[in-house]
Amino acid sequence: MxxxxxxxxxxxxxxxxxxxxxxxxxxxxxxxxxALDGVRAERLQAHITTLASDEFEGRAPGTRGETLTVGYxxxxxTRAGLLPGNPDxxxxxxxxxxxxxxxxxxxxxAAGTTTPLRFGDDFVHDRPALLATASASHAGIVFAGYGIxxxxxxxxxxxxxxxxxxxxxxxxxxxxxxxxGDPNTADPSFxxxxxxxxYSTRDFKFDLAAKRGAVGILVVYDxxxxxxxxxxxxxxxxxxxxxxxxxxxxxxxxGLMTLGAARRVAALGKxxxxxxxxxxSDRRASAVVFDAAATLSxxxxxxxxxxxxxxxxxxxxxxxxxxxxxxxxxxxxxxxxDPALGGDQVYNGAIDNAAGTGQLIEVARGLASxxxxxxxxxxxxxxTAEERGYLGSRFYVQHPLFPLAKTVANINLDGGNVxxxxxxxxxxxxxxxxxxxxxxxxxxxxxxxxxxxxxxxxSLFFSSDQIEFAKAGVPATFPxxxxxxxxxxxEFGDARWAAYASKDYHQVTDEVRPNWDLAGTAEDAxxxxxxxxxxxxxxxxxxxxxxxxxxxx
Numbered sequence: 240m241x242x243x244x245x246x247x248x249x250x251x252x253x254x255x256x257x258x259x260x261x262x263x264x265x266x267x268x269x270x271x272x273x274a275l276d277g278v279r280a281e282r283l284q285a286h287i288t289t290l291a292s293d294e295f296e297g298r299a300p301g302t303r304g305e306t307l308t309v310g311y312x313x314x315x316x317t318r319a320g321l322l323p324g325n326p327d328x329x330x331x332x333x334x335x336x337x338x339x340x341x342x343x344x345x346x347x348x349a350a351g352t353t354t355p356l357r358f359g360d361d362f363v364h365d366r367p368a369l370l371a372t373a374s375a376s377h378a379g380i381v382f383a384g385y386g387i388x389x390x391x392x393x394x395x396x397x398x399x400x401x402x403x404x405x406x407x408x409x410x411x412x413x414x415x416x417x418x419x420g421d422p423n424t425a426d427p428s429f430x431x432x433x434x435x436x437x438y439s440t441r442d443f444k445f446d447l448a449a450k451r452g453a454v455g456i457l458v459v460y461d462x463x464x465x466x467x468x469x470x471x472x473x474x475x476x477x478x479x480x481x482x483x484x485x486x487x488x489x490x491x492x493x494g495l496m497t498l499g500a501a502r503r504v505a506a507l508g509k510x511x512x513x514x515x516x517x518x519x520s521d522r523r524a525s526a527v528v529f530d531a532a533a534t535l536s537x538x539x540x541x542x543x544x545x546x547x548x549x550x551x552x553x554x555x556x557x558x559x560x561x562x563x564x565x566x567x568x569x570x571x572x573x574x575x576x577d578p579a580l581g582g583d584q585v586y587n588g589a590i591d592n593a594a595g596t597g598q599l600i601e602v603a604r605g606l607a608s609x610x611x612x613x614x615x616x617x618x619x620x621x622x623t624a625e626e627r628g629y630l631g632s633r634f635y636v637q638h639p640l641f642p643l644a645k646t647v648a649n650i651n652l653d654g655g656n657v658x659x660x661x662x663x664x665x666x667x668x669x670x671x672x673x674x675x676x677x678x679x680x681x682x683x684x685x686x687x688x689x690x691x692x693x694x695x696x697x698s699l700f701f702s703s704d705q706i707e708f709a710k711a712g713v714p715a716t717f718p719x720x721x722x723x724x725x726x727x728x729x730e731f732g733d734a735r736w737a738a739y740a741s742k743d744y745h746q747v748t749d750e751v752r753p754n755w756d757l758a759g760t761a762e763d764a765x766x767x768x769x770x771x772x773x774x775x776x777x778x779x780x781x782x783x784x785x786x787x788x789x790x791x792x
Contacts, residue, residue, distance in 0.1 A: 271772070274605035275765045280757035283655075283764070286315070286597030288751050290571070291589035298588060299575025300480055300624050301338055301544030308571050309547050312600070312621050316551035319604035324550025324618055325640055332548040334623050334634045335483035339367035341475075341539040343492050345406075345455075348377065349507040349531035361500035362457055363468070363475040366445060366493040366628065367539060369484070373491045374536040375454035379405040380508055380529040384519040385413050386444040386456070392430055393522060400526030403452030406492075406533045408501060411458050411465075413439040414520040435697035437710075437788055442628070442701075445493045455535045457496035459516075470745050471495050477577060480627040482634055483543065491535045507531050548631045549621040550640060553606050555775065557614035563645045565775045566618045566713070567767070568632060568704050569599040569652040570625030574745060583747040590739065590749055594655025596621055598764040602652075605768050613775030615647065625653070625704050632704035636711040647780040648674055649708035649715035650771055656720035656763060658735050659756040662687055663721030664766060668700035669693040671787045672714035674774070681769035685762065690721060709789040714781040718770075720763055 289295070289311060296304035313330045323330045343364045345356040356362050384396035386409030394414065413436060415425045425432035430439075437443055441458055448456035462468040471494070496504075498512075505512035508529025518524045549571065555561030573588025587593075603619040606612075618641065622631030636643060664682045669675055669692055682689035693700075700706065705715035722732030743749045774781060783790040 280761045283597045287593045290593035291587040297575040297586040298573045300546040312549040321551035321607045324552040334546045336480045336544040338542045339539045343537045346534045362496045364494040367479040368537045377532045383526045387438045406455040407453045440701045455492040459501045461498040546623040551619045553617040555616040556612040560614045563615045566649045568620045569595040571621040587750045595652035602768045615775040632707040651705035653703040656759045657755040660725045660759040661720045663723045665690040667717035673781045674716040677770045677773045
């Protein structure tokens with residue numbers, strides 16, 4: 240079928256489904272058909288090419304690249320006929336940040352000797368200290384298992400330990416135990432078995448250690464087994480950002496440590512790290528104090544930055560429901576420019592996330608064009624500083640422009656598919672909320688398959704802006720293309736994404752390529768437009784499913 244015929248077939252089905260919400264096909268079909276048909280690959284190409292150009296300098300917060308990006312987004316939203324998203328009548332929400340270029344140091348003191356750890360090779364910092372200088376001398380060193388306190392699982396890695404003023408070392412991930420009667424599978428009732436919970440994240444472990452007064456926390460990673468350390472190693476050399484919050488109570492160093500360094504530090508403290516790690520999955524295990532101390536220091540060049548979330552709105556049509564909002568989000572920022580590099584110095588961030596930002600613009604354009612707007616209002620937020628810890632979205636949920644109690648869903652767009660049309664679709668965070676059903680229904684109307692399983696073990700859901708909405712109790716989803724590409728070999732999709740992850744992700748080579756096929760980028764944007772429209776029209780709000788750790792208390 241031609242594109243228009245295909246869209247018309249979709250809308251006929253959409254109209255029939257929407258009729259159950261009290262809307263007839265005549266009023267819905269022409270408007271939504273035109274909105275979907277308006278999502279064009281060439282429009283997306285133009286957005287991505289502009290945002291990922293060298294002129295935009297990698298779109299780092301607080302730079303000329305931010306000024307150009309924010310200006311472009313405001314212009315696009317204005318041209319598309321969207322209303323200003325900020326109740327003050329503007330398209331921006333100011334986000335106060337502190338920029339920090341930091342050099343940390345750690346020296347281990349044991350048995351009368353001092354042993355420095357090597358920044359980069361042995362450890363990296365993740366969260367910046369918001370001070371020009373910060374230090375802690377002769378801090379005790381405590382191994383605290385996985386660094387988790389989870390009462391619902393009867394788990395406390397800090398039991399019996401006082402860590403105020405100390406350096407805490409913890410394992411990555413979370414504990415598991417075998418299923419009773421089946422030693423080869425993880426018990427799904429204990430930390431969700433093979434699926435990850437939020438307890439496994441660095442953010443949770445950093446926050447908990449800081450609340451308990453630790454002056455430092457290092458999460459142990461094996462660089463040979465995980466790409467996470469390499470990414471953080473690169474980011475640690477660039478300017479970091481944090482929300483501009485009052486100093487005090489923050490750790491000097493919150494970061495990652497290599498497995499090799501952890502073994503050396505444990506040995507200096509007269510402990511065997513491998514034995515400690517092996518025992519950490521036993522609930523009877525307690526925190527262990529090393530016979531050693533650490534001196535931590537951080538020197539930083541600090542600047543204050545006023546960054547911006549760019550916010551636009553489509554007002555709902557139902558007098559009773561228009562005060563409720565469906566939120567689409569995508570981060571506009573990337574890693575900026577690194578003058579220390581030879582040759583290409585710009586982290587263009589084409590896939591991450593000029594592609595998702597382009598989709599956000601086109602979904603917004605389509606929904607703004609509807610003659611009869613959805614029953615609920617829809618908010619489009621291009622957030623800042625995702626690459627530095629989801630800071631724009633974190634600031635938004637701390638300072639929402641519209642009440643979170645009336646924010647019914649978040650659909651986050653991050654990392655668009657640029658290699659063609661897929662017959663399947665998927666999401667990170669599958670199984671957490673009833674947004675699964677909205678995505679599945681929208682996929683079905685396109686003649687595509689929504690895979691009833693998560694992309695991975697759940698970790699990806701914790702790795703972009705949707706996590707901040709989820710933590711605030713808002714049902715959220717992180718949708719993706721699948722891997723079955725039309726007219727391509729079975730292995731094509733997985734090979735493309737694997738190559739991107741290993742060669743281009745957070746590299747200066749994440750650039751627009753002449754061999755891209757944005758037909759899939761466009762069709763995915765249409766999918767997300769239909770799904771969001773469903774949510775905005777439905778009588779019932781999305782809900783967290785039973786067992787989700789994000790259920791609003």
